Amino acid sequence: MSVVSDTIDWLTDPINRTGPDGFVNRTVEHLGYTAETIAIAAVIAIPIGLWIGHTGRFRSAAVAITGAFRALPTLGLLILIVLFLGIGLTPTLIALTVLAIPPLLAGAYSGLESVDRQTIDAARAMGMTEMQILRKVEVPLALPIIVGGLRSAVLQVVATATVAAYVGLGGLGRYLIDGQAISDYAQMAGGSVLVILLALVLDGLFAGLQGAATGRRPKKQPTTA
Amino acid sequence: MSWFLDNFDYVRELFVRHAWISVLSTLIGFAFALPVGWFANEHPRLRGASVFIVAILYTIPSIAMFILLPGLLGTPILSVSNVVVALAIYAAAVMVRSVTDAFGSVSPAVLDAASAAGFSRAQRVFRVELPLAGPVLLAGLRVVSVSTVSMLSVASLIGVSNLGSLFTDGFRRDFLTEIVVGIVAIVVLAVALDLLINLVGRLLMPWASAQQTPRARISLARGSRA
Amino acid sequence: MIEYRSIGKTFADGTEAVGDFSLVLPSRTTTVFVGSSGCGKTTLLRMVNRMVDPSKGQVLVDDVDIATRNKVELRRSIGYVMQHAGLLPHRKVIDNVATVLRLNGVDKKEARDRSYAVLETVGLDSSLATKYPSQLSGGQQQRVGVARGLVSDPNILLMDEPFGAVDPIVREELQAELLRLQRDLDKTIVFVTHDIDEAFLLGDQVVILKKGGEVAQVGSPADILAAPADDFVRSFVGIDKGSRTLHVEQRDGVDVVVDGTGKATGVLEAR
Numbered sequence: 001m002s003v004v005s006d007t008i009d010w011l012t013d014p015i016n017r018t019g020p021d022g023f024v025n026r027t028v029e030h031l032g033y034t035a036e037t038i039a040i041a042a043v044i045a046i047p048i049g050l051w052i053g054h055t056g057r058f059r060s061a062a063v064a065i066t067g068a069f070r071a072l073p074t075l076g077l078l079i080l081i082v083l084f085l086g087i088g089l090t091p092t093l094i095a096l097t098v099l100a101i102p103p104l105l106a107g108a109y110s111g112l113e114s115v116d117r118q119t120i121d122a123a124r125a126m127g128m129t130e131m132q133i134l135r136k137v138e139v140p141l142a143l144p145i146i147v148g149g150l151r152s153a154v155l156q157v158v159a160t161a162t163v164a165a166y167v168g169l170g171g172l173g174r175y176l177i178d179g180q181a182i183s184d185y186a187q188m189a190g191g192s193v194l195v196i197l198l199a200l201v202l203d204g205l206f207a208g209l210q211g212a213a214t215g216r217r218p219k220k221q222p223t224t225a
Numbered sequence: 226m227s228w229f230l231d232n233f234d235y236v237r238e239l240f241v242r243h244a245w246i247s248v249l250s251t252l253i254g255f256a257f258a259l260p261v262g263w264f265a266n267e268h269p270r271l272r273g274a275s276v277f278i279v280a281i282l283y284t285i286p287s288i289a290m291f292i293l294l295p296g297l298l299g300t301p302i303l304s305v306s307n308v309v310v311a312l313a314i315y316a317a318a319v320m321v322r323s324v325t326d327a328f329g330s331v332s333p334a335v336l337d338a339a340s341a342a343g344f345s346r347a348q349r350v351f352r353v354e355l356p357l358a359g360p361v362l363l364a365g366l367r368v369v370s371v372s373t374v375s376m377l378s379v380a381s382l383i384g385v386s387n388l389g390s391l392f393t394d395g396f397r398r399d400f401l402t403e404i405v406v407g408i409v410a411i412v413v414l415a416v417a418l419d420l421l422i423n424l425v426g427r428l429l430m431p432w433a434s435a436q437q438t439p440r441a442r443i444s445l446a447r448g449s450r451a
Numbered sequence: 452m453i454e455y456r457s458i459g460k461t462f463a464d465g466t467e468a469v470g471d472f473s474l475v476l477p478s479r480t481t482t483v484f485v486g487s488s489g490c491g492k493t494t495l496l497r498m499v500n501r502m503v504d505p506s507k508g509q510v511l512v513d514d515v516d517i518a519t520r521n522k523v524e525l526r527r528s529i530g531y532v533m534q535h536a537g538l539l540p541h542r543k544v545i546d547n548v549a550t551v552l553r554l555n556g557v558d559k560k561e562a563r564d565r566s567y568a569v570l571e572t573v574g575l576d577s578s579l580a581t582k583y584p585s586q587l588s589g590g591q592q593q594r595v596g597v598a599r600g601l602v603s604d605p606n607i608l609l610m611d612e613p614f615g616a617v618d619p620i621v622r623e624e625l626q627a628e629l630l631r632l633q634r635d636l637d638k639t640i641v642f643v644t645h646d647i648d649e650a651f652l653l654g655d656q657v658v659i660l661k662k663g664g665e666v667a668q669v670g671s672p673a674d675i676l677a678a679p680a681d682d683f684v685r686s687f688v689g690i691d692k693g694s695r696t697l698h699v700e701q702r703d704g705v706d707v708v709v710d711g712t713g714k715a716t717g718v719l720e721a722r
Contacts, residue, residue, distance in 0.1 A: 004296070067419075068412070070371050070375070071371050071415035073408060073411045075378050075392050076389070076391075076404055077408065079404050080404045083395075084401075121502075122531070122537025124502065124526070125537075126527070126531065126550060127524065127554055129523050132554070140541050159285070159287065163379070176288055176289070176292060176382075180292075188292045189296060191289075192286070192288070192289030196285050199285070200281065203284050
C-alpha cells in the first residue's frame with residue numbers, strides 16, 4: 001500500500017526530523033502547549049474541585065458547569081478568542097484550558113467524594129484540622145481518581161492541541177494543516193502518527209503514575225482473627 | 226443576528242446534518258459497545274485487554290483519525306461515511322468501558338436471586354441485568370453524545386461540512402457572528418440530545434429517574450474529548 | 452468529670468435529637484448510654500469532643516465549658532473509638548495508632564515507640580504493626596481502634612458502639628479486654644450501645660434513653676434491676692420476658708438457678 005509506505009518514507013526522512021519545521025521541534029512545541037495548558041487548568045480547577053469535594057457545596061453547580069464546558073466546541077472557541085485577541089499563544093491556551101478544566105475538576109471533587117465518610121469523621125474526631133483532613137486523609141485516598149482526571153485532561157489536550165496550528169501556531173498540528181493545504185497525504189498521516197505516539201507515551205506515563213497512586217495499598221483482605 | 230436570519234436555511238441545513246451524523250455515530254458506537262462491554266464484564270480476563278485496546282483507540286486525536294481512516298478504508302477523505310466511522314470508533318471506545326462498569330454495577334445477589342427465581346440465562350440478561358445496568362449505561366451515553374457533537378466540528382478542518390464549517394468559514398472571513406452562531410448551535414444541539422436521552426431514559430426506566438450513581442460520577446472524571 | 456447541663460440539640464433539618472438532658476458522669480468510671488436508634492445517644496457522646504455542638508445548654512469537662520475550648524485541641528485530648536474502627540485505610544496500623552501523637556507534635560521515634568507499647572496493651576502482636584487495616588480481621592481492626600483511642604493517654608475515652616460490627620465471640624473477647632484495660636487504666640469512659648447486656652456488663656453508671664434523649668432511668672446495673680423506674684425500663688432490660696428474673700430450684704441437693712422462662716442458667720454456690 002503506497003499510502004503506508006509514503007507515510008513511513010515521510011517519517012524516516014531525516015529532512016523532516018530537524019530544523020524549526022522538523023518534528024523534534026514540533027513535538028517540543030506541542031508538549032509545551034500541553035504542559036502550559038495543564039498547569040493553568042490545574043491551578044484553577046484542582047483547588048476548586050478539592051473545595052467542592054471537601055465541603056460538598058456547589059456540587060450541582062460544578063456538574064452543570066463541567067457539562068456546559070464539555071459541550072463547547074474547542075475549535076469554535078479558539079477561533080472566537082483569536083478574533084478577539086489576535087493570533088498568538090494566549091487564545092490557544094485559553095481554549096485548551098476550557099477543555100482541560102472539566103476532567104480535572106470532576107477528578108478532584110469525585111475523588112474526594114469517593115472517600116469513606118466514616119474515615120473522615122474519624123480523622124475529625126481525632127482532632128485533625130480541616131486542612132489536615134484534606135492533606136493527610138482526603139487527598140491521599142482520592143489520589144488515584146485525581147490523577148485519573150489529570151490523565152484524561154492531558155490526553156484530551158495533547159490530542160486537541162493540534163488545532164493550534166489552524167490559527168497559525170506550531171506543534172504537531174502543523175503537519176495536518178499544512179499537509180491538507182497541499183494535499184500531501186503522507187505528511188498528514190505522518191503527523192497523525194506522531195500525535196498518536198506522543199499521546200500513547202503520555203497516557204502510558206500517567207497510567208503508571210495512576211498505578212503508583214493506587215498500588216501502595218493492598219486491597220485484598222486475608223482475614224484471620 | 227441579521228446574518229443568522231439571512232442565513233437561517235444554511236444554518237438549519239448544517240444543524241440537521243450535524244445532528245444526524247452525531248446521532249448515527251453515537252448509536253453505531255453504542256450498538257457495538259453494548260455486547261462487547263457485556264462480554265468483557267462476563268469474562269474478567271478479557272476486561273483488562275478490552276480496557277487496554279479501548280485506551281489506545283481513545284488516545285488517537287480526532288483529526289488524525291479523520292485523516293488516517295480514508296487511507297485504511299479506501300473511502301475518499303471528504304466522505305461522510307469516514308467521519309461517521311471515526312466518531313463511532315470513539316463512541317464505542319468510551320462506551321465499552323462504561324458498559325462494562327454498568328454491568329459490573331449490578332449486584333451479584335440480585336442476579337443470584339433472579340436465577341433462583343427461575344430466569345433462564347438469556348431472560349436474566351435481558352430482563353434483569355440490562356434494566357438494572359440501565360442508569361449507568363444512560364450516564365455513559367450522555368457523556369458520549371455530548372463529546373461526539375463537539376468532536377464532529379473538528380471534521381470541518383478536513384472539509385466535511387457540518388456546524389464546524391461555520392468556524393472555518395468565519396475564521397477565513399474574520400466574521401465573529403458566524404462563529405458565535407456555530408458555538409451556540411452546537412451547544413444547543415448537545416443540550417437537546419442530552420435532554421432527549423434523559424427523557425428516553427425516564428420513559429424506559431421510570432424507577433431510576435436517570436439519576437447518576439456514584440460509579441457513573443467517577444467514570445465521568447474520565448471525561449470526553451472535543 | 453463530664454457534666455451535661457440542660458443540653459438540647461436540634462439538627463439543621465429540624466430533627467430534635469435531644470430535648471433537655473442533664474447528667475453528671477463521674478471521673479474514672481464507665482458511663483453507658485443505651486437505647487434504641489434515634490434516642491440521641493450518639494449525639495450526646497459526640498458533644499463531649501464537640502463533633503456535635505449543642506443547640507442549647509453546656510457541656511463541662513472538669514468544670515470547664517468546652518464551648519470555650521478550641522475544637523481541634525479538645526479532640527486531640529480525648530480518645531475516640533467508633534464502630535468499624537474508622538481507621539485510615541492508606542496508613543499502616545502503627546501509623547494509624549501514632550496519628551494523634553503526631554498531631555500533638557510528638558516526635559516520630561517516640562510516637563512509634565509509644566504506639567508499639569499501646570498495641571501490646573490492647574493485645575495485638577507487633578507483627579501486625581506494619582500491615583494495612585484492610586489486611587486485619589474485624590476484631591483486630593477494632594483493637595487498633597481502641598489502641599488509637601488510648602495512645603495519647605487521654606483522661607476521657609469515647610466509645611461509639613465500638614463492638615457493634617464484630618461477631619459475638621470476638622465481641623465477648625473485646626468486652627473482657629476493655630474491662631481489664633479499665634481496671635488498669637482508670638479512664639473516664641463514655642460508651643454508647645443499643646445492647647442492654649453490654650451496657651450492664653461494662654457500665655458503672657447506665658443511662659437508659661428513650662426517644663429524643665429523654666432519660667428513662669440512670670443508675671448502676673444493680674439499681675436498675677432492683678427498681679426499674681417504669682414499664683419502659685422493665686421491658687427494655689427484659690424483666691418482663693423473664694430472662695432477668697431468676698429463682699433457685701433444688702435438684703439433688705444442689706441449688707440450680709432458673710430464669711423466668713424455666714430455663715436453667717447456672718448453679719448457686721455458697722460464698
